[in-house]
Amino acid sequence: MDGTVxxxxxxxxxxxxxxxxxxxxxxxxxxxxxxxxLMRWVEEGKGDLVISDVVMPDGNxxxxxxxxxxxRPGLPVIVISxxxxxxxAIQAAEKEAYDYLPKPFDLPDLMKRAARALDVKRxxxxxxxxxxxxxxxxxxxxxxxxxxxxxxxVAKVMNTELPVLITGESGTGKSLIARAIHDFSDxxxxxxxxxxxxxxxxxxxPAALISRARNGSILxxxxxxxxxxxxxRIVRMLDSFTDSGPRVLATSQADLAQRMEAGxxxxxxxxxxxxxxxxxxxxxxxxDDIPLLADHxxxxxxxxxxxxxxxxxxxxxxxxxxxxxxxxxQLENTVRRLVVTATEEEIxxxxxxxxxxxxxxxxxxxxxxxxxxxxxxxxxxxxRYFDLHGGVLPPPGLYQRILxxxxxxxxxxxxxxxxxxxxxxxxxxxxxxxxxxxxxxxxDIQVTRRRKLM
Numbered sequence: 313m314d315g316t317v318x319x320x321x322x323x324x325x326x327x328x329x330x331x332x333x334x335x336x337x338x339x340x341x342x343x344x345x346x347x348x349x350l351m352r353w354v355e356e357g358k359g360d361l362v363i364s365d366v367v368m369p370d371g372n373x374x375x376x377x378x379x380x381x382x383x384r385p386g387l388p389v390i391v392i393s394x395x396x397x398x399x400x401a402i403q404a405a406e407k408e409a410y411d412y413l414p415k416p417f418d419l420p421d422l423m424k425r426a427a428r429a430l431d432v433k434r435x436x437x438x439x440x441x442x443x444x445x446x447x448x449x450x451x452x453x454x455x456x457x458x459x460x461x462x463x464x465x466v467a468k469v470m471n472t473e474l475p476v477l478i479t480g481e482s483g484t485g486k487s488l489i490a491r492a493i494h495d496f497s498d499x500x501x502x503x504x505x506x507x508x509x510x511x512x513x514x515x516x517x518p519a520a521l522i523s524r525a526r527n528g529s530i531l532x533x534x535x536x537x538x539x540x541x542x543x544x545r546i547v548r549m550l551d552s553f554t555d556s557g558p559r560v561l562a563t564s565q566a567d568l569a570q571r572m573e574a575g576x577x578x579x580x581x582x583x584x585x586x587x588x589x590x591x592x593x594x595x596x597x598x599x600d601d602i603p604l605l606a607d608h609x610x611x612x613x614x615x616x617x618x619x620x621x622x623x624x625x626x627x628x629x630x631x632x633x634x635x636x637x638x639x640x641x642q643l644e645n646t647v648r649r650l651v652v653t654a655t656e657e658e659i660x661x662x663x664x665x666x667x668x669x670x671x672x673x674x675x676x677x678x679x680x681x682x683x684x685x686x687x688x689x690x691x692x693x694x695x696r697y698f699d700l701h702g703g704v705l706p707p708p709g710l711y712q713r714i715l716x717x718x719x720x721x722x723x724x725x726x727x728x729x730x731x732x733x734x735x736x737x738x739x740x741x742x743x744x745x746x747x748x749x750x751x752x753x754x755x756d757i758q759v760t761r762r763r764k765l766m
Contacts, residue, residue, distance in 0.1 A: 313423075315360035315430045319343040320350040321392070322368055326415075330363060333419055334426070347371025354380055359387065361429050363422075366393040366400065374400075377407035388429040392417055397453045398463045402496045405467030412464060414455050453608050454601035458593040462489075469588045470497045475560040477568075477585045480592030483639030486563040487533060489592060494529040499559060502528030512542035518549035525558040535585065536566030536577060543578045550584050560585065595636040595643065602632045605640060609647040621651045626661040633704040634668055635697060669707040690718070720755045723748070732761035 317339050319330050327343040334341045342358065344350055347368040353359060362380065364373040373391055380389055388410035393400050404412040410429050413422055454460070469476055470493055478486045487506075494504045505525040511517045521530060532538070532546065550560065562585045571577035595602065606623060614620050623631060636642055649667055650659050694714070698706065723741070730736040734752075738745040752759060 313337040313339060313427045313430060316340045316358060318350060318353050318359035318362045320347060321365040333423060337423060347376060354383055361426060362387060362389040364389060364391060366391060366395055374403050374407055377409055381408060390425060390429060398492060401463035401467050414460050453604055454598055456598040456600050458598050459601060465590060466493060474587035475585050476588045476590060478563045478590045478592060481594050481639055482565050483641035484592040484594055485640050486592050489590060490531050490561045490563060493561060499528050502526055504529050506531045506533055512545050518545050527556055527558055529559040529561055532562040534564060535562040536564040536568050536571055543581050547578060547581050595639045599632060603628055605643055606631055606647055609644050613648055613651045618651045621654055621657060621659055623659045627659050627664045630661050630664050665707050669709040723751060724757055727759055732759050
């Protein structure tokens with residue numbers, strides 16, 4: 313690797329580490345803590361690559377990108393930042409940074425990107441200013457590699473015409489990712505329409521959707537839950553699109569490939585929706601982001617007029633150790649509940665234990681092979697649940713939570729099978745009708761009475 317690299321960062325340690333690593337790799341390095349100095353070097357024609365922090369004492373690395381592009385078209389800029397939100401990645405992409413990395417960065421990874429940047433000439437198109445205020449309140453924060461990779465991919469596909477399929481567990485933020493793709497794209501001034509099942513229940517529903525969306529974006533939320541008739545209408549609708557049609561986005565917590573193989577999802581729809589697939593990691597896969605998210609939600613609660621609160625260190629340890637089967641949505645709801653119920657400004661570990669102990673703490677049960685008994689599947693799931701706590705015991709009250717997790721879907725499915733007839737359902741389950749009614753109330757199960765042809 314050779315060439316001259318301009319490094320701008322107000323952290324002396326980072327300047328030293330980068331200077332030493334790049335010099336060992338064969339590069340000449342000019343390092344500064346001043347954005348003014350960096351811009352002077354650029355104007356003087358120095359450097360084959362810029363590595364710049366965002367927040368500097370005398371300027372902003374993102375704001376400098378258009379000026380660098382204007383002064384030196386083709387000069388690649390790698391942005392590094394401690395502001396680990398999706399907005400940073402999006403803004404870096406909008407202003408045509410060559411690459412973006414969060415702090416703390418992995419040095420070998422940065423060196424590989426620097427080597428590629430020195431070999432590949434950046435597009436010399438001018439940055440496009442974006443109109444409208446950006447929503448920086450999206451709970452899409454995270455410095456873990458999984459989230460940063462997702463941010464970079466979102467920024468890359470944002471202004472393409474390709475359909476995007478966003479997958480992940482319930483509560484991970486799939487719909488927020490879809491909304492971000494629209495809100496920060498060239499279509500942001502056009503409608504963003506979420507297609508409900510009722511929109512696809514009639515023959516003229518898709519036409520009405522297209523009319524509402526115009527050239528904006530249509531989101532098919534949890535597309536894997538739609539029946540075959542609705543799927544067929546989506547296929548016909550997508551086939552009718554012209555080049556000026558709306559952007560197509562879809563989310564699914566179900567494995568669509570598995571559903572397709574099982575005959576529950578149309579193959580032609582699967583391939584039409586999967587132009588680009590984005591996998592949103594579960595909270596268990598980015599444990600290091602949990603304190604960041606918790607603090608984010610505490611600040612948001614304060615802005616919403618709730619009391620100022622903070623988590624004690626041992627309370628944060630417990631929050632971090634919890635498995636969060638409901639993912640980010642469950643974490644946000646728990647934090648808001650803690651803000652309301654805490655007696656002092658500092659939330660204690662005991663208060664966290666009480667709140668976590670009163671809600672389900674299980675992930676959805678996932679069976680193994682077709683011949684695996686339910687007890688074996690439950691045992692496998694429970695072992696994983698204990699492992700996820702990393703040597704810390706789960707909150708007290710586990711027995712009742714486990715029973716609730718099994719009991720609730722059992723009653724819901726039995727009610728569905730009997731068309732909502734509680735007498736038949738009680739008989740099917742082998743329990744007293746009054747017992748069934750009490751469980752329906754306690755578990756907050758919605759009962760819909762309908763004719764069942766069985």
